[in-house]
Amino acid sequence: MPKKRRSKTERMFMLAFLVMLAGAAGLTVQVLHQLPDVEKISSYIPSESTILYSSDGKILARFHREENRQVVPLSKISVHFQNAVIATEDPRFREHHGLDFLGIIRAGVKNFAYGRVVEGGSTITQQLARNLFLTKKKTLLRKLAEALLALRIERRYTKEEILELYLNQVYLGHNAYGIESASNLYFGKRAAELTLSESAMIAGLIRGPELYSPYRNLKGSKLRQIFVINKMLEHNLITEREGRSAAIESLNFSPKNLRSLGEIAPYFIGFVLHDLTEKYGEEMVYHGGLRVYTTLDSSRQAAAEAVISRFVSEEGKKYNFSQAALISIDPRTGYIQAMVGGANFFESKFNRAVQSRRQPGSSFKPFIYTAAVEQGIMPGTVLMDTPTTFSVWPTRWNPDGKWSPKNFDGKFRGPVTMRYALEKSLNLPSIKLLERVGIQNAVEAAQKMGIQSRLEPALSLTLGASEVSLLEMTSAFGVFADGGIRVEPTTVTKIENRDGVVLYSHSVTEKRVLDENVAAIMIDMMRGVL
Structure with a gap:
């Protein structure tokens, strides 16, 4: 009887095992049919940041x-x-075919011994499969899909291709x-330039990017870095001397790289x-x-921001x-080298250097004098600075159409030279x-020099009554500096796509x-202003 009972029990266990096996096989087949095509990796183009350079x-x-x-x-x-990533995340990366069964067993034993998760069993290939195709939801189906995808990826791609994809995908x-982004974020350098010590610090972030961030938890980040260095020693990827040197190396972080749009030349960046x-x-x-390679000169920009802040x-x-604004343009090239659109970008994002139109006042007078010189009226020509009433178009504010302007100081100087009138910004002689x-x-002279805003065809044009932008005025004045040559202002010299192909x-x-x-005559006359 006992023998019979054992036989019956064995049959029940065998039946249960077969049912489980069939279920697992069915589940595997179901997952296999739903797996994404790993061939898509070949044409996969990850989202990549656009970068602006000064x-x-x-x-x-x-x-x-x-x-x-x-x-x-x-x-x-x-x-x-x-090597730091391989040592920490997947020491047998070069040996397995997508799944590391020894690693899974080793991680299980270690986690059981510590009573908590201290080591994962997922290979780099599995992590890549998860990052590219799957969710982070911890379910049996997801783990099975991850394993099957890893096997397929390993059959299709080389270890170098897999590692390259992973290192460009991983969140840090x-x-x-x-x-590359993490290297710039933490150390202000390219990934190719990372030292052993820096590499170990960043590699240690993979398991907990926010938890071990040196910007939030420097002590935890250091402990994690030492853990990575020890892993590299354990797998003979570095010597003990290299490990000791890396552990004591002082790291120079670049917290300024945490800055977002608005910290460095924000108005210029927004314009671009x-x-x-x-x-x-x-x-x-x-x-x-x-x-995107821009025209901005970082030293000139820093000086411009300091000037506006102090002013x-x-x-x-x-x-x-x-508020105040400033633009610096190289008149020979049209390159905008500095742009400040306001006193504080975070308080007001309105760019007064390009978006705002204001009455330029007497700074518009040189365009009037330019038109005069073009007609042969020379600096020594005598103009009358005397009280005068002009007939203008009647308006609601001036129904009789009479206009009697004065000079800034209310004085009249009688006969003056054109040079003197410009130097002293006298209103009556200029009108x-x-x-x-x-x-x-006069309107045409201003327009051909770069003023694009609508100019009111009235005598008040002399006093800068028509609204223009600072960008227009700066660019137009550049014509004087460049000997009568007009060059359109620009912010960008070259644009490349992600593959280095020049688009512009x-x-x-x-x-x-x-x-x-x-x-030359205009420049000579304006020297007296200074």
């Missing part, structure tokens, strides 16, 4: 939506970092995806971003990995203003000069709009 090679900004990533080939990733904290999205669309700008602080209360030159001729290359186009002698 003219002196500094990164100004990165444009991205969800993921800040810059893809680089394996050859441009430090071997130290490659503070919205940095991939080692607007133009980029107009030309290429948001999808390309935020996901396409463009490399608003020192003069603002005295003259009751809280009379505009009458003599012709309003339309700026070429400076010169156009003579003033006779060289006219420009």
Whole structure:
């Protein structure tokens, strides 16, 4: 009887085992049918940040939506970092075919001994499969799909291809995806330049990017770095001497790289971003990995921001203003080298350098005098600075159409030379000069020099009554400096796609709009102002 009972029990266990086996087989078949095609990896193009560079090679900004990533080939990733990741995440990466059964057993034993998870069993290939195709939900189906995908990926791709994909995909904290973005974020350098010590620190972030971030938990980050170094020693990837040296090396972090749009030349960056999205669309700008080389000079920009900050602080209360703007343009190339659109970008993102139109006042007078010189009226010509009433178009505020302007100081000087009138910014002689030159001729002179805003054809044009932008005024004055040559202002010299193919290359186009002698005479007259 006992024998019979055992036989019956054995049969029940066998039946249960077969049912479980059949269920597992059915589940595997079901998952296999639902697996994504790993061939898609060949044509996979990850979302990549667009990067803006200054003219002196500094990164100004990165444009991205969800993921800040810059893809680089394996050859441009430090071997130290490659080894650090392999030692920590998958020591038998070069030996297994997607699944590491020994690693799973070893991790299980170690986790059981410690009573908590201290080591994972997923290979680099499994992690890549999960990152590319699956969710992070911890279910049996997901783990099975992950394992099957890993096997397929290993059959299709080389170890180098798998490692390159993984190192460009892995999340490393503070919205940095991939080692190139993380290397810049933490150390302000390229992935190829990482030292052993730096590599160990970043590799240690994979298991807990936010938990071990040196910007949030420096002590935890250091302990994790030592753990990685010990793993590299354990697997003979470094010598003891290298390990000791890496452990005591002082790391120079770059917390400034945590800054977002708005920290460095924010108004300029916003201006460029607007133009980029107009030309290429948001999808390309935020996901396409463009490399945009701008005209901005970081040292000039820093000086410009300091000037505006000091000017608003020192003069603002005295003259009751809280905003100011500044643009610096190279007149020979049209390159915008500095742009400040306001006193504080975070308080007001309105760019007063390009979006705002204001009455330029007496700074508009040189365009009137330019039209006069073009007609042969020379600096020594005598103009009358005397009280005068002009007939103008009647308005609601001036129904009789009579206008009797005065000079800034309320004084009249009688006969003066044209040079003196410009130097002292005298209103009456300048208005009379505009009458003599012709309003339309003055408008055309300003327009061909770069003023694009609508100019009111009235005598008040002399006093800068028509609103223009600072960008227009700065660019137009550049014509004087460049001997009568007009060059369109620009912010970008070159744009490349993620593969380095040049999409746009700026070429400076010169156009003579003033006779060289006219420009020279105007410069000579304006010297007296200074």
